[in-house]
Amino acid sequence: MGVKKQKIVKRSEKLSFMDTTGDGASFARMTKFTSLKGSKNPKEYSRQYVDMDVESSDVVGYAPAIEYSFDRHTDTPIHEKIAEITDDELLGTDTYVDIVTVDKFAVDSKGNAPARKRTYSVVADSEGDGTDALIYSGNFKAVSEITEGYATTADEWQTITFTAGSMPV
Template sequence: MAGDTNKKKLVGRHKRVAFMDVTGEGTTYTRMTGFTSMSEGKNSSEYSRQYVDESSERSDVVGYAPSIDYEFDRYTNDLVQEKIAKVTDDELLGSDAQVTVVMVDLFETKADDANTCTARKRDWSVILDTEGDGTDALIYKGSLKAAGEIIKGTATTTDGWRTCTFATE
């Protein structure tokens, strides 16, 4: 049917994009490009029990320990990759090894405005794994592990989603 607004559409992986605060100012976020892998695991914590008068166990989610496994081909003149590489190469610790990332759902626009989308912001600790893997490109691998609460809001762009700003809902 033409004009059917209830028709399901498959969401492509490229429609959820990540942006990082590379300056530490918390105003503009730069798109994370050149990543060959960026998958998020929620790592939920459960409270499970079985009551004596029931035949099956019950479970409730009582917490999360989110992490994002990443892998990227190292490029020069990429501020996001430079920031992660500095943490890795200089073996930074504590808050020096933390980054702020905004995940933007390009498939969820606000008020029919393709320049404003649903977004979630969180601070993450960069957990190093390996660098130097591969023979064709210098590859960095690791995880980002949650270092703060998730903040839901919107992201807005003025440059075709090369950068964005974030506003809390």
């Protein structure tokens, strides 16, 4: 029995897709982003017991966020949606977007890839930074639990269909 050959996972193999139509069925690839950096922001419960010299900590929750930045392009529905939220200073549920993150590096032989879907609030921070391109930045902050499932594509990962539940065997 041989040793499995390990391979580094490239950043370009973890893809993000957004539902821009609100139908929940089709998700478009989030392109032209210069940053999509996730932070778990764990919430801790820490205490020190009288019989210990060290403090104990437990993770009791998370406040996930994805820091984003993109060069604004025309004819890009995702950029248009985020720009509308930013430029029109939308509030509340008008800032919600569904994002699916796909582990393209783990596609099975049937073309299914593990995926996670979550609703985020677009928390716009700035627009206009830079002199060469119009840059938008901010954070997507979680407003729902993760829905685990899998993604399939018919167009080389430009759009996906998300299905909740375990990947078919």
